[in-house]
Amino acid sequence: MIPGAEQQLNFLQHLQRLFDEGEFVATYKYALLMALAELSVESEHSEGQLVLPMTVIAEKFAELYWPQTLPYTSGVTGTIPEVLNQNQGKQTAVINTLLKLRLDGATTLNQAKKLAGWSKAIRTIARTISEMPAKYLQNVGGVQIPFLYQYPHPPGNLILHHGVASMLRTFHPLIHQLSRAGWVAHIRKNKLNTEIIGQVDELEAFMFGTPRTSLAQVTELLRKIQSNKCFYCGSSLANQADVDHFVPWVKYPRDLAHNFVLAHMQCNRQKSDMLAAERHLGNWLERNLRYDEDLKSELSNFLADVDCSNRVTYWAYKQGVTIGSHGWLNGRTTEPLGHDCLKLIETFVDGRPRFK
Numbered sequence: 001m002i003p004g005a006e007q008q009l010n011f012l013q014h015l016q017r018l019f020d021e022g023e024f025v026a027t028y029k030y031a032l033l034m035a036l037a038e039l040s041v042e043s044e045h046s047e048g049q050l051v052l053p054m055t056v057i058a059e060k061f062a063e064l065y066w067p068q069t070l071p072y073t074s075g076v077t078g079t080i081p082e083v084l085n086q087n088q089g090k091q092t093a094v095i096n097t098l099l100k101l102r103l104d105g106a107t108t109l110n111q112a113k114k115l116a117g118w119s120k121a122i123r124t125i126a127r128t129i130s131e132m133p134a135k136y137l138q139n140v141g142g143v144q145i146p147f148l149y150q151y152p153h154p155p156g157n158l159i160l161h162h163g164v165a166s167m168l169r170t171f172h173p174l175i176h177q178l179s180r181a182g183w184v185a186h187i188r189k190n191k192l193n194t195e196i197i198g199q200v201d202e203l204e205a206f207m208f209g210t211p212r213t214s215l216a217q218v219t220e221l222l223r224k225i226q227s228n229k230c231f232y233c234g235s236s237l238a239n240q241a242d243v244d245h246f247v248p249w250v251k252y253p254r255d256l257a258h259n260f261v262l263a264h265m266q267c268n269r270q271k272s273d274m275l276a277a278e279r280h281l282g283n284w285l286e287r288n289l290r291y292d293e294d295l296k297s298e299l300s301n302f303l304a305d306v307d308c309s310n311r312v313t314y315w316a317y318k319q320g321v322t323i324g325s326h327g328w329l330n331g332r333t334t335e336p337l338g339h340d341c342l343k344l345i346e347t348f349v350d351g352r353p354r355f356k
């Protein structure tokens with residue numbers, strides 16, 4: 001049976017949550033999504049469930065990662081050509097396994113396939129996939145949502161649910177594009193890669209972002225307003241603090257004065273691309289009400305209109321509530337975003353609390 005409209009919408013909503021809230025410590029999950037989508041296109045087309053042997057997925061991984069086992073040369077002065085880091089910690093097992101095949105003399109993937117060590121390498125990669133991305137891919141907001149395949153999976157296979165392969169085929173271009181963009185952003189954001197690719201961030205800031213001088217101004221004001229405490233956890237800020245976009249930049253890439261908060265680097269990183277939980281939302285609304293004048297007068301470089309900010313925030317939370325997103329509370333803790341968030345913002349329409 002071909003998946004109906006409702007099933008497809010559900011699938012897309014889960015997928016969106018996975019990109020927004022899934023924890024991507026390494027690039028494996030992007031690779032797994034791309035592999036599943038490609039294998040769905042390349043396998044015999046049926047609407048039923050699809051059994052994918054781990055070793056077949058592992059071969060896809062080898063294909064995807066092979067070009068990236070070469071040192072990357074950015075051409076930027078002062079950068080060091082090296083193999084890109086696919087993980088925020090030590091290099092991933094998949095890259096290391098493939099590098100061994102290069103050391104054994106393979107220049108191309110086809111040559112690697114003919115080496116004696118190939119099947120062992122594929123088994124190693126298959127094991128890694130099973131222990132890492134297959135386990136964590138469907139983990140969204142700390143909860144396992146097995147909308148793609150059965151988990152735990154039977155040994156040696158991933159079994160895509162009825163209709164999933166069909167939807168992966170339908171949405172292959174979208175999944176491919178989102179995974180690629182996420183993968184590139186992950187590599188770029190990884191501090192271990194800075195020496196290899198150079199300060200790409202500066203180019204991006206130059207083209208679309210916020211001038212550094214203005215950010216210094218934001219930091220200074222927010223330190224005063226927040227009594228030098230982290231907006232999220234309330235502990236004291238060190239010398240270094242991050243200006244965080246309360247409504248994440250990926251959801252609304254525009255600098256609004258009222259949308260800035262100052263936070264620990266750690267808190268900022270943990271919140272990542274998520275919306276903040278209701279408690280933070282309440283604090284944010286109150287802060288903007290209280291310091292509206294200061295934000296307007298001192299951050300005049302930015303659009304400083306509290307109503308506009310509230311409308312953007314309402315829109316972002318409404319989207320989140322509709323697709324069942326979780327809001328970030330602290331550390332790795334998240335909670336479902338409910339209609340109460342929307343009610344909370346509604347009470348602050350026109351920048352003033354309506355009912356108090």
Ligand SMILES: [Zn+2]
Pocket residue numbers: 230231232233234235263264267
């Ligand atoms: Zn903090």
